[in-house]
Amino acid sequence: MTDNYAKIVQHNLDKLYDDLPRDLEKKLPGIRDGRRFLFDAFGEACVISPHGITLGGKETPSILGILISLYALNVTSDICLLSPFKAFREIPDSMPYVGAFATHTEQFLVGHVEKIKGRQKSIVHALRGENVPVQSGGDFSFTLFPLPKIALCYVFYEADEDFPASVTCLFSQNANLFLPVDGLADVGEYTSRKILDLALS
Structure with missing residues (x-):
């Protein structure tokens, strides 16, 4: 450090x-x-x-x-409310960080969707997650807990003949009660880094 x-x-x-x-x-x-x-x-x-x-x-x-x-x-005494999950841009005061969040949290994983799919079980286990999130979609998705009261729902779309692969990262409904918005952006980035480390290991 x-x-x-x-x-x-x-x-x-x-x-x-x-x-x-x-x-x-x-x-x-x-x-x-x-x-x-x-x-x-x-x-x-x-x-x-x-x-x-x-x-x-x-x-x-x-x-x-x-x-x-x-x-x-x-952190407060409130419990983590998972749903409805919200996009980062929906969190109050997030606008200055939206571009960096998209680049470092979502686009960062796009080229590795197939490898992440293959290691999904170990990724979910390592980050205390679950395979079936409250709000799902895409070709596959999972919810992870990088911090005990902050959940991230990752939704993955695999590439096909018409569309490239894509990744969306959503936050638990009240995540902003437990960290400032810039901290939440960093949680997304470092969770994605952890996902990629596990996918490539």
Whole structure:
């Protein structure tokens, strides 16, 4: 992790622990172990402590540490409402990020739709998802949970004689209760990166 990312993460952690919610483990949700909090994030075992965040037992890389610390700061006691899923552009204040979201979350996967289809089961398992989302469509689709209360529904269309392959990523109905909109855009990007890593592994 670069110094700048590390400083941002530590700033977020200082803010979190300076006024630590008594029920944070219920809000996340996760398990509390003293001043540590354990839950799943981006397909890995995540641990938040006053001095850092780990994923899979390793120091959290780059932006993921920022996203996880922001989630801990922003998460509320509301439950995740899956449906109706909404497009990123339907989230309030998302307009400045719509283009980048389309490029880094959806178009990023278009050239790998067949490989993703072949590894669908392992992708869904790794990211605590389900094969049959509440709102489906396309040639195949699945819902993933990169963070406990934020669900992403990916809808894939395979290429045919008339149309090229395409990918759509939708958010759970109240995802914006748990992260700022720029954070949600990054969650989409890094979830897509995880999907591709799993598809090509």
